[in-house]
Amino acid sequence: MKLSQYFVPTLREAPQDADTISANLMIRAGLIRKLASGIYEWLPLGLRTLKKVEQIVREEMDKAGGMEVWLPVIQPKELWLETGRWNVYGKELLRIEDRKETEFCFAPTAEEVITNMVRRDIRSYRQLPVLLYQFGVKFRDEIRPRFGVIRAREFYMKDAYSFHSSEESANEMYRRVYEAYNNIFKRCGFEYSAVEADSGAIGGDFTHEFMVLADTGENAIAYCSCGYAANTEKAEVAVPPAATPTDFKPLTDLHTPGVSSVEDVAAFLKAKPHKFIKTLFYLADGEPVLILMRGDHQLNEIKLAKVLKCSVLEKAPEHVYEAVAGCAVGFAGPVKIREQFTGAAGVKPLKAVLADNYVKTIVNGVSGANKADKHTVNVNPGRDFEPDAYYDLKTADAGDCCPKCGQPMKIKRGIEVGHTFKLGTKYSAPMKCEYLDEGQQSHPMIMGCYGIGVSRVVAAAIEQGHDKNGIIWPAPLAPFDISLVSISLDDTPTVTAETQKVYDLIHSAGLTALWDDRDERPGVKFKDADLIGLPYRIVVSSKTLAEGEVEFKKRTEEGFGKRVKLADLPELLKNIKSGTV
């Protein structure tokens, strides 16, 4: 493709609203343009990469036994009522009406549609299992779209669904797709991690998120050199070493008028947040629960919900707080907390006082005093209070110890590019998607679902592959293989003719090139080539031709490339094709 005739509007400066490296570079390199908040146009160059990703995904899904289908983006309300999601999904579900005022939604995902399709035409255990997948535009009306194409409202996704007559079959399929996903992300050249994720309200045996490691990722994952990796929503933290007993100082109440947050009190008392015991109130199925955390730690509500085995966990409203602690919000503490109970407004007494393991390590700490405008210093667990139990309740941080091997874990940020999920009968049961077994018995099918954010994969590739000059594409995703740059001084026809020969050679080697044939100065061409980031660059100029050579270098190499004799070019191209350069 000749650049002079190709639609690649590169920009020297990125629009103001490009909030990440990938968004910035995708816009500057002419891959995408924004039409509205979270809605993007894909230009020719961007689409080429999107299609490359799509093809890799397609090949691996087919290899795993998948069958590609095409499902509607406009989906009838009735199906969503069947699963209850019409009311549950919330504002993210974009609802629309047709001219007859029949209600539809724009697909955010396709469980309802595919389950409907399967229940209609698959009846026998002998037809199972099936793995169906599609590529399609999805729309989720995000509260706050950002990070360019990473968190867009409209995006391109591969979604796959499998249906089974047994758990074993479903597990087997899950393993197969898991393997396919690994193949896909390896082929994309990603540094990624398949991490354990929380299965959320849906439950199920297992679920994995495929995270591309990148600083701009929205998710934090904790990982350890031993191989353990999990979303921090789920990551366990080993019990920290016990505090060494030192001189316990006497409990003292201090006047802290109007300051209640850990941060403010810490500043007021000139103490460090990690010396604080913060006191949180929750309602577990309506009963008040008190949670103690180290001041600088985050409570992980998912862990808490699991410990409490409750179905509804919510933060306690203010009146519950006051009824239990007997003071205003911001001044509660664990010392003699059960004696503070007033029972006002029909609030039940504390069901439990739970503390994170790290609270046990605090010596001479600070907490609320259960009195207005007072905090207590020199609080010591064991001496001044004893929680009902200690658990691992904190969100994992860097340095926390790995639950498997005890070594300090590290935290990396990751972009979720894929998610595999064992659904069970969550959709098949309410929608009566059933099969008949050998004994004429009906059972809901066991389902799995597996998604890959194709458009997000493109952005993730750039987050992982770039330098100050632009994109560095992994070879399998590059929109073209080679940046062919022709530079002519005063003999343009010769250079053009010779470059045409190189261009033809590239194609006969089974490679593609973006030939910068514009009448631009070399600097401009090199800058654009770096920005666009094709893996290889071949320069043909009067200077190189005079010696029967071209210049070759990889995108990652600095400065001039190495000279290659024209006669050796076919060999070089062969090596590029086979990836041995």
Next chain:
RNA sequence: CGGGGAGUGGCUCAGUGGUAGAGCGCUCGCUUGGGGUGCGAGAGGUCGCGGGUUCAAUUCCCGCCUUCCCGACCA
């Protein structure tokens, strides 16, 4: 949903109660020719939309729309 920015040419932005500018980009010419060359001449804007104040509004006021950021757990 709450708070705070912002909307002026394709992009980044300046500016003004008397209907507008710069840099980049674009067109043409000359120049230059291996990391965004220099010079000159041009094209291109109902200053987001609607209303109000005013002799006069892109500018001031009100409403709306769009967009970006922060927040919407942390005692």
